[in-house]
Amino acid sequence: MDSPLLDQSPAQSVNRFDVERIREDFPILRQKVRGKPLVYLDSAATSQKPQVVIEALSHYYQAENANIHRAVYYLSEIATNAYEGTRKKIKEFINANSIKEIVFVRGTTEGINLVASSYGRKNVKESDEIVISAMEHHSNIVPWQMLCEETGAKLRVIPINDDGELIVEEFEKLLNKKTKLVAIVHTSNSLGTINPIKRLVDIAHDRNVPVLVDGAQALPHGKIDVKKLGCDFFVFSSHKVFGPTGVGVLYAKEALLEKMPPYQGGGDMIKSVTFEKTLYNDLPYRFEAGTPNIAGVIGLSKALDYVAGIGYDKIAAYEHELLNYATTVLSTIKPLRIIGTAKEKAAVISFVIEGIHPHDVGTILDRDGIAVRTGHHCTQPVMARFNVPATSRASFALYNTKAEADLLAKGIHNVINLMN
Amino acid sequence: MDELRELYQQVILDHNKNPKNFGKIEPANRSAEGYNPLCGDRIDLYLQVEDDVIKDISFEGAGCAISKASTSVMTTVLKGKSTAEAERLFRKFQKLITSEPGAEPDLIEMGKLAIFCGVREFPLRVKCAGLAWHTMLAALKNENKPVSTE
Numbered sequence: 001m002d003s004p005l006l007d008q009s010p011a012q013s014v015n016r017f018d019v020e021r022i023r024e025d026f027p028i029l030r031q032k033v034r035g036k037p038l039v040y041l042d043s044a045a046t047s048q049k050p051q052v053v054i055e056a057l058s059h060y061y062q063a064e065n066a067n068i069h070r071a072v073y074y075l076s077e078i079a080t081n082a083y084e085g086t087r088k089k090i091k092e093f094i095n096a097n098s099i100k101e102i103v104f105v106r107g108t109t110e111g112i113n114l115v116a117s118s119y120g121r122k123n124v125k126e127s128d129e130i131v132i133s134a135m136e137h138h139s140n141i142v143p144w145q146m147l148c149e150e151t152g153a154k155l156r157v158i159p160i161n162d163d164g165e166l167i168v169e170e171f172e173k174l175l176n177k178k179t180k181l182v183a184i185v186h187t188s189n190s191l192g193t194i195n196p197i198k199r200l201v202d203i204a205h206d207r208n209v210p211v212l213v214d215g216a217q218a219l220p221h222g223k224i225d226v227k228k229l230g231c232d233f234f235v236f237s238s239h240k241v242f243g244p245t246g247v248g249v250l251y252a253k254e255a256l257l258e259k260m261p262p263y264q265g266g267g268d269m270i271k272s273v274t275f276e277k278t279l280y281n282d283l284p285y286r287f288e289a290g291t292p293n294i295a296g297v298i299g300l301s302k303a304l305d306y307v308a309g310i311g312y313d314k315i316a317a318y319e320h321e322l323l324n325y326a327t328t329v330l331s332t333i334k335p336l337r338i339i340g341t342a343k344e345k346a347a348v349i350s351f352v353i354e355g356i357h358p359h360d361v362g363t364i365l366d367r368d369g370i371a372v373r374t375g376h377h378c379t380q381p382v383m384a385r386f387n388v389p390a391t392s393r394a395s396f397a398l399y400n401t402k403a404e405a406d407l408l409a410k411g412i413h414n415v416i417n418l419m420n
Numbered sequence: 421m422d423e424l425r426e427l428y429q430q431v432i433l434d435h436n437k438n439p440k441n442f443g444k445i446e447p448a449n450r451s452a453e454g455y456n457p458l459c460g461d462r463i464d465l466y467l468q469v470e471d472d473v474i475k476d477i478s479f480e481g482a483g484c485a486i487s488k489a490s491t492s493v494m495t496t497v498l499k500g501k502s503t504a505e506a507e508r509l510f511r512k513f514q515k516l517i518t519s520e521p522g523a524e525p526d527l528i529e530m531g532k533l534a535i536f537c538g539v540r541e542f543p544l545r546v547k548c549a550g551l552a553w554h555t556m557l558a559a560l561k562n563e564n565k566p567v568s569t570e
Contacts, residue, residue: 355437357484359459360428363542367424375458389460389482418428419436419485 025050036369044395086301100283107248108216109139111235116143126152164191164340186218190377191340192348223312243303247296264289323347326405347396426538435489454555491552
């Protein structure tokens, strides 16, 4: 039942990027909110789902639902093939060496926790150091803090400049013999900054320090090649890349994964169990205890087909155009200040308006059908760095339009009028 | 749009821009911190209570227009009131901002607080309007940990 990696989605039939055609693939975008067409600008929180993904979930439960692995009957074989087929697809999608390097998890957060708990506990000792950056999501801060608390290791933080860019020279200074791991975000969810991952990995590897990359915000918008990046761990979430919630992927180099102790114990992660001794399963199953989110994995497969069908080149070029357009439009609004002005940036615009709290902005925009996120975006240290309690954030995806950026600007003018 | 106008009434906007009783009073024998971490709304509330009467009250902090105006109006209403009256007003205010949109609260009895009537149309913002009042209650009870309405 599973389709090949470069499955043709309807969107591929167009040569140029036809956003109206793309929008037809996302049924949720057709609805009205409070009488106004929905303007969904919160894809950095979660992306909307194309019809093919929604149908895949429904089809699985209607026609293929069975637990995977070990059973000998028809349905289980179909479900197992679909699940394992997705693993193979992801291996090709991110250019990993082997399916042994692809572990299904609940999401980016669980992937990072898995590495912190398994790799971390085994390799990080008292007075060792873990390096993260000042723009990390809480999910790439707290698991390391917990590990530090447990082991007595120290967390070191790479600072960022006023544009929200990583200061690479400071990163180099932070690395030393005690550094056991670098955990770094590829694309910042609150600033939009795209970090020079390959350069950072090269620097860390020069000192034999492995690197984990939080790719949650990167994979939906650009091609990921883990061999080119050279990173040791790469984690992403299905729901940010047009797939279902509750599924994510941890990529880990086989040599590292092989030496890591299991993260959770249970069914599927074992070869044999007696009360005296349990033999753990081979990679990657050793890290997948319990019945996984089978439907979610199958949905993710369709989501990746969808993205591949359109092509990352087109997606990235279109989103860049959107970012430039929206930045220009918003920059004309006087009391508005954009937080995060990195040269390399994803289509995320965080902003503050002089004298108006982001929550008031969010409430008023909502009445125009415009969904933006307001708050700290799970990056409280970023808010502290820029000395703001919160921001409003508009994040764009391949289904957004320039007309929606105009509506956002109009909505913000309305906010300013109403609040003054 | 009408609902927005009702929420962001001129009086609320004025209190947001020029809050009353803003700053720290000396002396203050009661204080509490209100903090909604998801919003980033933060209030430090100071009270001088003598013989069960709120002689003076003030606040510092930052937050959205609703939370700031709610705190500001609350301080003007509570100054000079007994602590028992403050607790009674707390309950009435909570009822006002969480009542069903169709319900007819006694706006005359609510006095100045009636301007927050529009909050009930915005369930996600009830926590903003209520933060000040919960913080006040904590201060009266001398609770040490920060109050949150999230």
